[in-house]
Amino acid sequence: MAERTGQTRAAPAVLEAQYISKSFDRVQALTEVSFAVRPGEVHALAGQNGAGKSTLIKVLTGYHAPTSGRLVMAGRPVHFSGPRDAQAAGIGTMYQEVNLIPLRSVAHNLFLGTEPRTRWGLLDQRKLYRDASELLDRYGLGSIDARADLGSFPLGVQQMISMVRAAASNARVLVMDEPTSALNEAEVRTLFAVVRRLVAEGTGVVYVSHRLDELYELCDRVTVLRDGRVVAESVMDDMGRHELVDAMLGRALAQVVRRPKAKAPAADRAAGLQVEGIHGGPKVRGISFSVGLGEVVGLAGLLGSGRTETVETVFGVERYRRGQVRLGDRRLRPGRPADAISAGLAFLPEDRRADGVIPNLSVRDNILLATMGKTARLGVVNRSAAERVVLELMKRLAVRASGPEQRVGELSGGNQQKVLIARWLATHPKVMILDDPTRGIDVGAKSEVQSIVGELAANGAGIVMISSELEELVSAADRVLVLRSGELAGEIGADDLDEQSIVRALAGDKPAGAGLAAGEGEPDDAGVR
Amino acid sequence: MTSARNAGRGPRRGGPVWSRSGRDAASIARRLTPFVILALTVAVASSQVPNFLTVSNLSNVARQSSFIALIVLGQSLVLIYGGFDLSVGSLFALAGVLAADGSHVAWPLAFVLPVAAGVASGALNGYLIGRVKMAPFIVTLAELLGYSGLALAITGQGNVVSVHGGTFFTSLASGTVLGVDNVTVTMVLAFVAGAVVLNRTRYGAALFAVGGNADSARMLGVPVQRTVVVTYVISGALAAFAGALFAGFSASGQPTVGSGYELQSIAAAVVGGCALTGGVGTVSGPLAGALVLGVIQDFVNLDSQLNDYTQNIVYGVFIVVVVVLQKALLDRQQAMREARASHAEGAPLVPAAA
Numbered sequence A: 001m002a003e004r005t006g007q008t009r010a011a012p013a014v015l016e017a018q019y020i021s022k023s024f025d026r027v028q029a030l031t032e033v034s035f036a037v038r039p040g041e042v043h044a045l046a047g048q049n050g051a052g053k054s055t056l057i058k059v060l061t062g063y064h065a066p067t068s069g070r071l072v073m074a075g076r077p078v079h080f081s082g083p084r085d086a087q088a089a090g091i092g093t094m095y096q097e098v099n100l101i102p103l104r105s106v107a108h109n110l111f112l113g114t115e116p117r118t119r120w121g122l123l124d125q126r127k128l129y130r131d132a133s134e135l136l137d138r139y140g141l142g143s144i145d146a147r148a149d150l151g152s153f154p155l156g157v158q159q160m161i162s163m164v165r166a167a168a169s170n171a172r173v174l175v176m177d178e179p180t181s182a183l184n185e186a187e188v189r190t191l192f193a194v195v196r197r198l199v200a201e202g203t204g205v206v207y208v209s210h211r212l213d214e215l216y217e218l219c220d221r222v223t224v225l226r227d228g229r230v231v232a233e234s235v236m237d238d239m240g241r242h243e244l245v246d247a248m249l250g251r252a253l254a255q256v257v258r259r260p261k262a263k264a265p266a267a268d269r270a271a272g273l274q275v276e277g278i279h280g281g282p283k284v285r286g287i288s289f290s291v292g293l294g295e296v297v298g299l300a301g302l303l304g305s306g307r308t309e310t311v312e313t314v315f316g317v318e319r320y321r322r323g324q325v326r327l328g329d330r331r332l333r334p335g336r337p338a339d340a341i342s343a344g345l346a347f348l349p350e351d352r353r354a355d356g357v358i359p360n361l362s363v364r365d366n367i368l369l370a371t372m373g374k375t376a377r378l379g380v381v382n383r384s385a386a387e388r389v390v391l392e393l394m395k396r397l398a399v400r401a402s403g404p405e406q407r408v409g410e411l412s413g414g415n416q417q418k419v420l421i422a423r424w425l426a427t428h429p430k431v432m433i434l435d436d437p438t439r440g441i442d443v444g445a446k447s448e449v450q451s452i453v454g455e456l457a458a459n460g461a462g463i464v465m466i467s468s469e470l471e472e473l474v475s476a477a478d479r480v481l482v483l484r485s486g487e488l489a490g491e492i493g494a495d496d497l498d499e500q501s502i503v504r505a506l507a508g509d510k511p512a513g514a515g516l517a518a519g520e521g522e523p524d525d526a527g528v529r
Numbered sequence B: 001m002t003s004a005r006n007a008g009r010g011p012r013r014g015g016p017v018w019s020r021s022g023r024d025a026a027s028i029a030r031r032l033t034p035f036v037i038l039a040l041t042v043a044v045a046s047s048q049v050p051n052f053l054t055v056s057n058l059s060n061v062a063r064q065s066s067f068i069a070l071i072v073l074g075q076s077l078v079l080i081y082g083g084f085d086l087s088v089g090s091l092f093a094l095a096g097v098l099a100a101d102g103s104h105v106a107w108p109l110a111f112v113l114p115v116a117a118g119v120a121s122g123a124l125n126g127y128l129i130g131r132v133k134m135a136p137f138i139v140t141l142a143e144l145l146g147y148s149g150l151a152l153a154i155t156g157q158g159n160v161v162s163v164h165g166g167t168f169f170t171s172l173a174s175g176t177v178l179g180v181d182n183v184t185v186t187m188v189l190a191f192v193a194g195a196v197v198l199n200r201t202r203y204g205a206a207l208f209a210v211g212g213n214a215d216s217a218r219m220l221g222v223p224v225q226r227t228v229v230v231t232y233v234i235s236g237a238l239a240a241f242a243g244a245l246f247a248g249f250s251a252s253g254q255p256t257v258g259s260g261y262e263l264q265s266i267a268a269a270v271v272g273g274c275a276l277t278g279g280v281g282t283v284s285g286p287l288a289g290a291l292v293l294g295v296i297q298d299f300v301n302l303d304s305q306l307n308d309y310t311q312n313i314v315y316g317v318f319i320v321v322v323v324v325l326q327k328a329l330l331d332r333q334q335a336m337r338e339a340r341a342s343h344a345e346g347a348p349l350v351p352a353a354a
């Protein structure tokens, strides 16, 4: 168990929300929420997707003006007319999505608005880069070139830079909205270390995450939101896991049962997806596997192992040089996602913001986007059938929206992801590839996704599922393939499938199947995202 | 809940993993493109027209380009923040008329009157676009029409207004220093100032941020509205100043001059490497872009087989080709970046906390 940071219980709140309500035209997002962060504590904000966590954070940090209620800092009422005011008052924020400027250098992003200036009032470029490097160094990110464009870094690194920016402002309050969703293990450790250091110095931290482990490890107190209201507030350790989940969902969580494992007979495998020795790019080096209809195959691998690249190559996002991909007896043309889709393959990508929802379209249209060809006859969309599908999926995934008409851009982050999952579920594919489908969605929806995956398989679909959560692979998959350095490092069958065996295979203790050349110096062992 | 994130072995420390992407080939190519294009245009023109590469002709090109170049400078800033300004062409004409009228009262008014009008126009733009959130297209299009109507109304039937000569105003606009036209010097100074403002001030940094992503910029504490207002004010003031300068130079306020400058200035800025989507750009590139337009115009004037209509056709074809090229380079840069990002993904970034 991690060491606790000092808690000064009697200290007055460094930032307090009093009876905050916030409504958007049709949606009441927050109702009389009161919430206080004390100096030197990490205060968790928990709740389902759409519970109002991000909205509360945007009110606390001046992005939204509350409809009613007020903010108090160290005993004095404050009014923010924008995030700028909040920053000036000592509130550093990492918003849910990385919100830096990709086309500008890391240094410019770190110091945007507070750039060092010379006597003449001009930017001091040398000092800007030097300060940026020092700052990055101080947070253990010294290998990042402060002059490089932010957009040249992977999402996780951008998130770390965003953290440095938020923490660097000598903030009295640090607000973090799902800061770890794109981080690998080592980065998560660094982030935690930074939080602990700041807390020891007396900073108050507001922390949002759907990973309950993190909440219990890092946080001192927790406030639970449900439907925009505070439903519980407690010292973190006084609230058990079940209690917390029940408070979030407002009901008991349906127990995820480990689904009975299927063993796809050879015939079904032949009708499913067959990947034969594909080579493409540095991360896909001769990979073969097959997925039978009615079977769920998990794909595990450490960071940089080529999981995402492999499935992207199979689906045709990337091209491959050698080998072939077949669906049934149809050979898919390399580099042609449209061909894969028409053959009956579906793909939920990892980076849902870039490849994902269309914010200005309604929930309904976003869900139906990939099925247009199927539900339309002679160009006329079959309205009522489509509507049934949409409502059913929205209900099952508990998409929190005012209705199918609401613009997806207005939904909470997790609900946008649910809409994407629904889009691919609606296509009834023969084989479906899911790249980390439960990232950023709440516990309730996680278990719902798992049971939908099971149902799809039971109805004869083949599923490939990537996940960073081993528990999820164990309960959902029939067998698990382990990738390392772009090669298949092992396969764990239904009989041996448990978390330990996957951990062992990932670490390379027991290289089953196609082995890895000994001593190969691929820096692939930094952790799974 | 056991997560595989706990399964990683200790990562290694490495040397710097990241290279300076600002220096990769595609991005350097993109920065150089406007100058290469300028050189090519000059090469073609001088091979077709015998006395193109003479000092007198080249200084002629610079002088002719200097008026629209000032507009291009403002337009570039507007493009970098992610908007555009269609009002500059007719503002140029209106400013010329105001300068001519003002010159009869007192020569300083020949500058003060038009520039004040330009600042006011820019502030209005900035307010309507930055604060009221109206579309730049509608707002500045309305002004394009309004100002040219106003210029015609002031002059009554659209007559040319003569400028009161022999003042500091006219000598500034048409004189020379050390053999170089004052207007050319003015253009160079303005662009140097523009480069400083863009690259060495907080305003410039904010401009790129707003153009990169206005919503993020707001979350990061950038004063988005103020940045937008200031940018339109600069654009309006520069266009009006250019109009006044042109009136002094040509000794007349002409209510119909400058029509089409709004689109030509956008074209020059885009040729110069500014993206219509905002967030990228320089001021040196657009200067080259403005000179390219000047070279083409001069070439068309000198070449007996070409006429004014051909000039627009040449512009049109040319712009399409250059924009396609710029886009290809931008995509290439993006692809290289992604390749690097995914390559670097496996590399250890941070040492694990003990």
Ligand SMILES: Nc1ncnc2c1ncn2[C@@H]1O[C@H](COP(=O)(O)OP(=O)(O)OP(=O)(O)O)[C@@H](O)[C@H]1O
Binding pocket: A024, A025, A027, A028, A029, A047, A048, A049, A050, A051, A052, A053, A054, A055, A056, A096, A400, A401, A410, A411, A412, A413, A414, A415
């Ligand atoms: N700009 C907006 N316009 C309309 N409704 C909005 C807007 N922003 C948020 N909402 C609504 O407010 C509610 C709360 O959303 P919020 O983003 O705060 O949820 P969250 O708790 O952060 O969820 P998640 O875990 O998915 O990030 C949702 O129902 C959402 O649809």
Ligand SMILES: [Mg+2]
Binding pocket: A053, A054, A055, A096, A177, A412, A413, A414
């Ligand atoms: Mg949220």
